[in-house]
Amino acid sequence: MLSILMLIALLIGTGVSAEWMSPNGGIRVVLTDENGKMLRGFSGDYEIQVQIDVATPSGIKTLGHYRVKRSGLWKFDTTRSVLKVEDIRKFLPRISEERRYGIRVSVWVIDREKGQLYRGIGSDFISAEELRGATKRVAVALLEKEPLPKPAREGGYHYVWGTADDSWEAEEYVKVPILIIDNRDGKGELQGSVSLEASYKTEFSATIAYGIDLEKKFRSGDPVNVLSSSVDIYGKRWVPVEGSYYFYRAVDVPKGRMGYVYIWAKPYYRHEKEYICAGGMGSYGCSETGRERIDVGIYDVKASKGVHGYIIDGGASIGSPGFDWTFFKFTKEGILYPLEENKGITLKYLFQGTSGSCGVKFGIGIPVGAIAVAFGAPAPVAGLTASLQYENAGSISIDGGVQNYGPTITLYTSKSSQKYKFKTGWFSSCSAEIPMGFYIKSG
Numbered sequence: 001m002l003s004i005l006m007l008i009a010l011l012i013g014t015g016v017s018a019e020w021m022s023p024n025g026g027i028r029v030v031l032t033d034e035n036g037k038m039l040r041g042f043s044g045d046y047e048i049q050v051q052i053d054v055a056t057p058s059g060i061k062t063l064g065h066y067r068v069k070r071s072g073l074w075k076f077d078t079t080r081s082v083l084k085v086e087d088i089r090k091f092l093p094r095i096s097e098e099r100r101y102g103i104r105v106s107v108w109v110i111d112r113e114k115g116q117l118y119r120g121i122g123s124d125f126i127s128a129e130e131l132r133g134a135t136k137r138v139a140v141a142l143l144e145k146e147p148l149p150k151p152a153r154e155g156g157y158h159y160v161w162g163t164a165d166d167s168w169e170a171e172e173y174v175k176v177p178i179l180i181i182d183n184r185d186g187k188g189e190l191q192g193s194v195s196l197e198a199s200y201k202t203e204f205s206a207t208i209a210y211g212i213d214l215e216k217k218f219r220s221g222d223p224v225n226v227l228s229s230s231v232d233i234y235g236k237r238w239v240p241v242e243g244s245y246y247f248y249r250a251v252d253v254p255k256g257r258m259g260y261v262y263i264w265a266k267p268y269y270r271h272e273k274e275y276i277c278a279g280g281m282g283s284y285g286c287s288e289t290g291r292e293r294i295d296v297g298i299y300d301v302k303a304s305k306g307v308h309g310y311i312i313d314g315g316a317s318i319g320s321p322g323f324d325w326t327f328f329k330f331t332k333e334g335i336l337y338p339l340e341e342n343k344g345i346t347l348k349y350l351f352q353g354t355s356g357s358c359g360v361k362f363g364i365g366i367p368v369g370a371i372a373v374a375f376g377a378p379a380p381v382a383g384l385t386a387s388l389q390y391e392n393a394g395s396i397s398i399d400g401g402v403q404n405y406g407p408t409i410t411l412y413t414s415k416s417s418q419k420y421k422f423k424t425g426w427f428s429s430c431s432a433e434i435p436m437g438f439y440i441k442s443g
Contacts, residue, residue: 025089027126028135029105031068031081039140040079043113046070048081049158051106054126055240055299056091059169060270063088063103065160089131098198098309099243100125101299107140108159110152117152119144121208123238143234144210149276149289157276160286161293164215164271168375173264173302173313176371177321178364178388179251179347179400179438186255186442188406193250194261194347194364195399198309200390202245204265205236205363206297207384207420214271214292218378223326227380228418231294235362235420235434236387240299244309251316255406260321263314264302269372269381270295296368297386323382327370330383331414331436339411344403350413351398351435362420363389364398365435383418385436402440414439 029052031039039048048068054061063085072078092101102123109118120142130136151157181192196202211217211231218226253259272293278285303310335352337345347364369377369384390398402411419431 025131026084026086027088027130027133029083029085029103029124030135030137031083031105031107031122032137032139034139034141036137036139038079039081039107040070041077042070042109042111042118044070044075045113046109046111049108049110050083051159051161052083052085053104053106054088054091055101055104057266057300058091060104060240060268060295060299061091063091065158067158088126092126092128092131095126095128097127097129098305099241099303100127102126102238102240102242103136103138104238105138105140106161107142109142110148112148112153112155115148115153117146117148118142121237125239125242151276151278157278159289160275160277161272162275162286164273164292166215166377167269167271168372168377169268169270169299170266170375173266173300174371175262175315175317175321176265176267176298176366176368177260177262177437178366179261180321180440181251181253181259181402182439182441183253183255183257183259186253186406187409188255188341188404190253190442191250191403191405192253192259192261192440193400194247196245196247196312197399198244198246198306201242203239203242203363203387203389204298204301204366205239205387205389206295207233207235207386208237209233209294209384211292211294212290214294215273218380223379223382224329224417227330227383230380233384233418233420235422235432238297240297241301243301243303245301245303245312246306246309247312247314249314249316251318253318257318258320259316259318261314261316262321263312265298266300267298267366267368267371267386268296269369269375269377271377294381294384296372296381296384298366298368321367322374323367323370324373326373326379326382327367330417331439332417332433334413334415334435337411337413338408339402339404340408341404341406344401345411346401347398347438350402350411350440362432362434363387364438365416367437383416385416385434387434409442412441412443414441
């Protein structure tokens with residue numbers, strides 16, 4: 001018995017030492033559950049398969065695929081879910097402490113004893129200092145489970161997410177609207193403004209939608225109905241870019257016109273298909289499982305270095321932001337607010353009618369999906385928005401507002417016609433409608 005205990009202690013000690021081995025120009029990723037405990041203990045026969053992607057100024061890059069097998073004897077599970085991720089620095093040659101880029105951890109748990117397949121996701125950030133060999137504890141949210149397919153039950157197979165041909169990433173910075181004022185039915189001039197300050201960390205969070213055979217379903221039918229019946233939408237599942245940012249712009253919109261405030265950024269639409277592959281961790285012998293996901297967000301923001309952070313480049317324009325009719329079909333009425341002449345109202349107040357009730361605030365909806373549709377993505381993608389918000393804020397702390405310089409009008413804020421899911425427990429979530437745009441219409 002003593003020898004067995006010594007063997008177990010040796011296994012644990014080996015795992016601990018592996019965790020603290022310094023990778024070359026990279027990081028150590030320690031997978032945990034949502035309570036911060038090491039991700040393990042599923043059954044007597046399981047393995048954890050992992051794909052790690054990172055947001056960079058030149059796009060979303062896959063760093064590698066990894067496998068953690070159960071270790072230990074009998075009922076003792078001594079598995080150390082520690083991954084050594086090297087050579088990240090070559091993708092991020094110039095970053096600072098004021099700007100961090102996100103890593104996305106996709107997880108499959110293959111439980112052969114219980115015949116279950118779990119899919120999950122986790123995320124964290126990378127800074128310049130952390131590329132010297134930091135350890136990142138990444139909490140994994142298990143979003144789905146299903147019976148384990150027969151090939152995976154037999155062993156020798158692994159899962160990957162592969163990028164579909166219709167995926168799109170902006171190669172150059174484009175105008176990304178963060179406040180749209182529709183004053184076509186107005187009675188006088190409206191002024192809208194948005195402000196960010198670097199005393200808060202500003203996050204550009206991504207939205208991920210999961211479904212089956214999306215490529216086929218997205219080709220026909222009403223885009224709103226197709227999206228609502230085809231996918232589960234998870235808001236804020238990871239943050240591709242975060243930083244200490246300053247920004248302020250205002251736009252004066254005459255009656256009968258539209259106008260918007262925008263930032264210069266690089267949005268992306270990433271359509272991914274799940275594959276099950278035979279053999280080792282290479283890409284040969286793979287076939288589609290039918291499972292697909294869509295990831296929309298912003299992977300870089302154009303900004304200049306200031307004294308205390310970065311100053312985002314942006315501006316204001318009069319006219320339509322250039323979205324087709326599909327974007328507006330995904331909007332529904334949020335809060336109605338009567339705005340008298342020479343009176344104003346803050347964006348914070350208007351957010352209250354469009355931020356949902358899940359205990360998490362989505363932030364300003366960034367219409368990344370609508371931008372992607374303009375560059376060739378299928379029409380239902382226009383219903384997916386990313387999020388702009390402050391880190392660790394109990395409520396949305398984006399400053400700004402709308403000022404009315406004409407007769408009394410009613411402001412209409414718009415929220416999504418789709419439900420976005422937010423994790424509330426191990427396999428539980430709640431759904432909420434979120435700000436669409438941030439699109440404000442007068443009437």
